[in-house]
Amino acid sequence: MQHYVKNLPLDQNFSKATNEIVVGAGCFWGVEKKFWDLPGVLMTSVGYSGGETDNPTYEDVCYKNTNHVEVVKITYDEEITSLKEILKIFWECHDPTQGMRQGNDVGTQYRSAIYCSNEDDLIAAEESKKSYQKTLSKNSYPEITTEISLIKNYYFAEEYHQQYLAKNPLGYCGIGGTGCKFEE
Numbered sequence: 001m002q003h004y005v006k007n008l009p010l011d012q013n014f015s016k017a018t019n020e021i022v023v024g025a026g027c028f029w030g031v032e033k034k035f036w037d038l039p040g041v042l043m044t045s046v047g048y049s050g051g052e053t054d055n056p057t058y059e060d061v062c063y064k065n066t067n068h069v070e071v072v073k074i075t076y077d078e079e080i081t082s083l084k085e086i087l088k089i090f091w092e093c094h095d096p097t098q099g100m101r102q103g104n105d106v107g108t109q110y111r112s113a114i115y116c117s118n119e120d121d122l123i124a125a126e127e128s129k130k131s132y133q134k135t136l137s138k139n140s141y142p143e144i145t146t147e148i149s150l151i152k153n154y155y156f157a158e159e160y161h162q163q164y165l166a167k168n169p170l171g172y173c174g175i176g177g178t179g180c181k182f183e184e
Contacts, residue, residue, distance in 0.1 A: 001045075001156065001159050001162060003036075003043060003044070003045070003162070003163060004162060004163035004166050004167055005036050005037070005163050005166050006036070006042075006043065008043065010043065010045045010156060010162065012042075012043055014042050014043070014075065014077075016042075016077050016079070017077065017078050017079055018042060018075055018076065018077055018078065019075075019076060019078050019083065019117060019118075019121070020073060020074065020075050020076075020117045020151075021073075021074050021076075021083065021086060021114065021115070021116060021117060021121060021125075022047075022049050022071045022072070022073045022074070022113075022114075022115035022116075022151055022154055023071060023072055023074065023086075023090050023113065023114055023115070024049070024050070024069035024070060024071040024072075024110075024111060024112060024113035024114075024115075025072075025090060025093055025094035025096075025102065025112055025175060026070070026094050026101075026102025026103065026105055026110050026112075026173075026174065026175040027070065027102065027105050027110065027173040027174055027175055028046040028047075028070040028071060028072055028157065028161065029046070029161065029164040029165050029171060029173040030093075030165065030173030030174075030175040031046075031070075031072045031093060031094070031175060032044050032045075032046050032072045032163065032164075032165075033163075033165045033166070033173075034089055034093050035072060035074050035086070035089065036163065036166075038076075038081060038085070038086075038089070039080055039081060040076050040077045040078075040079075040080030040081030040085075041074055041075070041076045041077075041081065041086075042075045042076060042077055043073075043074075043075040044072055044073065044074055044075075044163075045072070045073050045156055045157075045162060046070070046071070046072055046073075046156075046157045046161050046162055046164075047071055047072075047073060047154050047155050047156045047157045048061050048066075048068035048069065048070065048071065048109075048154075048155045048157060049068060049069055049071045049113070049115055049151065049152065049153055049154045049155070050067065050068055050069045050071070050113055050115065050147070050149075050152060050153070051066040051067040051068030051069070051153070052066060052067055053066040053068065054153075054155075055155050056068055056155060057158065058157060058158055058161065061109050062107065062109060065108075067108055068108075068109060068155075069108070069109055069110075069111055069113045069147075070109045070110065070157075071113065071115070071154070073154055074086060083121055083124055083125075084124070084128070084184070087114075087124070087125060087128045087182070088182040090114065091128065091132045091177075091182045092177045092178075092180075092181065092182050093175055093177050094112060094175050094176070094177055095141075095176070095177060095178050096112040096129075096132070096136075096144045096145065096146045097136065097141050097142045097143065097144055097145060097178075098112070098145070099111065099145045102174060102175055102176075103174035103175070103176055104174050105174050111145070111147065112144070112145060112146040112147070113146060113147040113148070114129075114146060114147070114148045114149075115148075115149060115150065115151040115152065115154075116148070116149070116150055116151065117150070117151055118150075119150075122148065122149070122150060125148045126148055128182070128184070129144055129146060129148060131182070131183070131184050132144065132180075132182055135180050135181070135182065135183060136178065136180055139178070139180050141178060141180070
């Protein structure tokens with residue numbers, strides 16, 4: 001599969017100092033769009049992570065209780081952008097207090113999640129959650145429900161989901177943040 005925006009294979013190997021993080025913040029179409037043009041982001045892809053079924057399909061994730069999350073895998077150059085910047089966009093692009101939903105999209109596949117590739121990133125993600133919780137609490141939001149762990153698995157979603165909003169600019173995607181800025 002090719003990245004529709006970057007015109008590279010989705011499984012492209014990069015020789016630079018890169019890192020990867022997988023995030024879930026509701027409908028993966030809109031979440032991916034938040035990241036693919038960010039300077040330093042080398043690759044994005046949408047997929048499924050966190051569940052128990054190997055190689056699930058969209059239909060499996062939606063209707064067969066696989067416990068996967070709709071996610072975006074972000075590969076980035078650490079010399080150009082930082083995990084902190086990626087987490088800032090992540091926290092601000094959705095409401096991490098909604099549990100198993102984002103807006104009108106309801107189900108376990110729409111839960112908020114961060115899956116890290118190493119222990120240092122895991123610690124940074126947990127710290128960013130604590131920081132954003134302080135901001136949300138000041139604005140009367142409940143507790144953050146975001147699941148944070150090391151990456152357990154990642155399966156590419158079907159090609160028609162990849163960069164969906166670049167191919168379908170009028171497509172619906174119900175992500176929306178709280179309006180609270182991430183401050184550290």
